[in-house]
Amino acid sequence: MGTEKDTRTNYFNIFNDKKPIVVRRCSIEDLEGVIEVNEKELPEDYPYFFYKSILDNYPESFQVACNSNGKIIGYIMWRVERSPAINSLKLMNKGHLVSIAVLKSYRRSGIAATLLLNSMKKLKKYKIDEFVLEVRVSNYVAISLYKKFNFTTHNIKEKYYRDGENAYYMTLKA
Ligand code: ACO
Numbered sequence: 001m002g003t004e005k006d007t008r009t010n011y012f013n014i015f016n017d018k019k020p021i022v023v024r025r026c027s028i029e030d031l032e033g034v035i036e037v038n039e040k041e042l043p044e045d046y047p048y049f050f051y052k053s054i055l056d057n058y059p060e061s062f063q064v065a066c067n068s069n070g071k072i073i074g075y076i077m078w079r080v081e082r083s084p085a086i087n088s089l090k091l092m093n094k095g096h097l098v099s100i101a102v103l104k105s106y107r108r109s110g111i112a113a114t115l116l117l118n119s120m121k122k123l124k125k126y127k128i129d130e131f132v133l134e135v136r137v138s139n140y141v142a143i144s145l146y147k148k149f150n151f152t153t154h155n156i157k158e159k160y161y162r163d164g165e166n167a168y169y170m171t172l173k174a
């Protein structure tokens, strides 16, 4: 749909009083800012090439939120996996939420919800059957966000995190 320009730069604004926040596709120049947000807000850190390979392979659904100075204040990234459906040999395309975070001072104004909504729309281009994610069982805030999007808990992955915490494996039909 639309011109090449439309699909490459999907801008829209959340007007949060005087400060416009822009949500758009991530570019290679944004990766440093994305890594900064990740290192501040999440214990799971990844090497640069990991972010780069997600951006190279699944650019449509790698989205960032920027403040009015162009600083990256949030991001979301997904990968697409082809694996068997539960109880069937049929292969399914799963959109796997790799990571989402928003800087503390920008939270609670709908930025994560916008990142999710926008990127899930974009993921449909990869012919997704299901969206999936893991989240720490103690991460009440993120679990609330996913429930708001109708994700349900499929099962618990025991000791999923390096510190031994369990994860909820949550899924949503696309
Ligand atoms: N308490 C309860 N529910 C909350 C809270 C909160 N403090 N914050 C957000 N939510 C839920 C609510 O359902 C909210 O909807 P509502 O405002 O209509 O009630 C919904 O999330 C959307 O809120 P947003 O304002 O869009 O969320 P925000 O921009 O604040 O970002 C996020 C949420 C990304 C979870 C943020 O708190 C964060 O960066 N946390 C640290 C990183 C993290 O935990 N990421 C998820 C890890 S799991 C993974 O990446 C697969």
Ligand code: ZN
Binding pocket: 096, 097, 098, 133, 134
């Ligand atoms: Zn995962």
